[in-house]
Amino acid sequence: MSTRMDISLRARVEANFPLYTTSGKLTFSGALIRYFGDDRYAEGAVSKGWSDETAREYLIDYINTVLPAIKRVGTEIAIESFTNEIIERIHDEIKNIRPKAEEQRLAHYYRLVSRTYLSAVNGEGFIQRAYPDDYEEGKSKAVKKRGTRLLLKKSFGIEEEIKLVRWIKKLDMEKAKGEDIGLMLMFLFGIRNGEACGLTFGDIKDLPNGMKAFYIKQTTVAGSKTVRIGGKTKNAFRVIPIYPFACEILENRKTYMSSIISSDNSAEDKSKNVEKLFIANGNNITDNLSASDLSAAGKKLFNKILGYDSESDKRIIALTEDFSSKLRDAGIDEKDPTTYLFRRNFATHLGNLGMESRQIQYLIGHDIEEEGYQRSYFSSGDELESICSKMKKHPFQFIYDHIYFEDGKNHHHIENTYSFKHPGETVFIQVIANETYDNVRVKSSCDGLKGAAFSIPQMGDIRKTVNINEAVYGVYADAIAKENRKEKTALAHGKETNG
Numbered sequence: 001m002s003t004r005m006d007i008s009l010r011a012r013v014e015a016n017f018p019l020y021t022t023s024g025k026l027t028f029s030g031a032l033i034r035y036f037g038d039d040r041y042a043e044g045a046v047s048k049g050w051s052d053e054t055a056r057e058y059l060i061d062y063i064n065t066v067l068p069a070i071k072r073v074g075t076e077i078a079i080e081s082f083t084n085e086i087i088e089r090i091h092d093e094i095k096n097i098r099p100k101a102e103e104q105r106l107a108h109y110y111r112l113v114s115r116t117y118l119s120a121v122n123g124e125g126f127i128q129r130a131y132p133d134d135y136e137e138g139k140s141k142a143v144k145k146r147g148t149r150l151l152l153k154k155s156f157g158i159e160e161e162i163k164l165v166r167w168i169k170k171l172d173m174e175k176a177k178g179e180d181i182g183l184m185l186m187f188l189f190g191i192r193n194g195e196a197c198g199l200t201f202g203d204i205k206d207l208p209n210g211m212k213a214f215y216i217k218q219t220t221v222a223g224s225k226t227v228r229i230g231g232k233t234k235n236a237f238r239v240i241p242i243y244p245f246a247c248e249i250l251e252n253r254k255t256y257m258s259s260i261i262s263s264d265n266s267a268e269d270k271s272k273n274v275e276k277l278f279i280a281n282g283n284n285i286t287d288n289l290s291a292s293d294l295s296a297a298g299k300k301l302f303n304k305i306l307g308y309d310s311e312s313d314k315r316i317i318a319l320t321e322d323f324s325s326k327l328r329d330a331g332i333d334e335k336d337p338t339t340y341l342f343r344r345n346f347a348t349h350l351g352n353l354g355m356e357s358r359q360i361q362y363l364i365g366h367d368i369e370e371e372g373y374q375r376s377y378f379s380s381g382d383e384l385e386s387i388c389s390k391m392k393k394h395p396f397q398f399i400y401d402h403i404y405f406e407d408g409k410n411h412h413h414i415e416n417t418y419s420f421k422h423p424g425e426t427v428f429i430q431v432i433a434n435e436t437y438d439n440v441r442v443k444s445s446c447d448g449l450k451g452a453a454f455s456i457p458q459m460g461d462i463r464k465t466v467n468i469n470e471a472v473y474g475v476y477a478d479a480i481a482k483e484n485r486k487e488k489t490a491l492a493h494g495k496e497t498n499g
Helices: 007-016 028-035 039-044 052-073 084-097 103-124 158-170 178-189 193-198 244-259 267-276 291-306 321-329 340-352 357-364 381-391 395-402 469-492
Strands: 149-151 204-206 212-216 218-220 227-229 238-241 332-334
Touching: 007 028, 007 052, 028 052, 028 103, 052 084, 052 103, 084 103, 084 340, 158 178, 158 291, 158 395, 158 469, 178 193, 178 244, 178 291, 178 340, 193 218, 193 291, 238 357, 238 381, 244 267, 244 395, 340 357, 357 381, 395 469
Parallel strands: 149 332
Antiparallel strands: 204 212, 212 238, 218 227
16 A cells, blocks of 8 residues: 655645756656655555555655755755765765754654665666665565664774775875875865865965864765865865874875976966865866765775775674674674765764864864854864864874884884983883872882882862873774784785785
8 A cells, every 4th residue: 555645745845856857867856756655656655554644744754854855965866876875974964954853763764765765766677776785686675674784884993094094104195096185085084075076275274373274165066076165064164174194195295286287387377276276186187076986986995905895795894703793693784884984983083082062063064053152163263273282182193103104214113111321310200090099000120220209199179071092092002013013024025915
């Protein structure tokens, strides 16, 4: 049984949402109209099993939440072009529209998206690129219930981050492809793929505190390389501080790009042209990439550097293999990783760095939910300074400074051993506990240690917060040392690691 669409609500859909792209392809809205409850497609109808009352209620949910979310992602995206990444972006926009919705309610909206998409797969017969686990032997499983649950990976593991940073450190700015630069920007700064394609060297500005920052103000139109001012949402404009090592990389890239600009231009014109060049350029130096170019390149990068394979590697990454097998036995699988993982990973680090919720929402480009704060507050003044001070402590800078690279140049040894050459000299060592009231133990292997004295200061006000950066760096240091040993061993045997 399927239910026909309420005439008045159908009119609202047709009046507010495009049914076809400009090239004449069916959109999500068009598929909703076509397959909602037509008897010709009853078996795979969107409304199959719904009562008239339920159908009307759910259609209102489409109009007020689902369709506006899809409109934010892009009105020129044909439903046959939907991928897992596009679905994830739709889910994020649903969260933006309904920030206070509980998980159960969000899951309801997500199901509305999947029902329409899978109904369109049945009716149109196009290749299914989204929800691949609902597809088998070329036949849609739109009307078959699945027992497997999906675990969505939220961030990279430490070893994976180290491999990605090593990959960045190995990039030759004179040979790197635009796709490599774009993926680097997405990984380091959590920007959307369209935003990475729209960034120019002129978008890098100096801040009053001496740091540099990206001024995110434009993106590519969905499905094309066309750049437009603005972003996917009204919250897209933002200022993102740049790590020192990334400034050096970008400056090297800019110098190279400047060197290959036509020699017919004057020096002044060259400088002006460089500022207008896209950082992630296409095949032509003045050309840019599309969001889909970076999505495709990202899948190749995951497979090459991290060993992810969306076709054959269904393991749950960032978990131990033992735990992964237990999860699979329990019917839990992992969703194929996409470049959107860069944004989740970036947001995770912002939280670990002690960013306030409003600061995280600003840097990610989401609505700022805290009352009394406007987006303009974050592009200068105390809020920006607070963000900068926290970004300076980002683990990526720590990894870059300490990761082993080829012959070890720029490699800093991580040690906790101190040596003193002058007998009798006075040494002052300050030892700070990780948390208030933690016991501290000091050991020395020096037999001739004399006059050692320990002073325990009076306990003042108990701190309400704990600085975990050193503990985090310690974990990264251990992982880096392990990865460095692997790299050195591989190089000694004439091999090169994926990173």
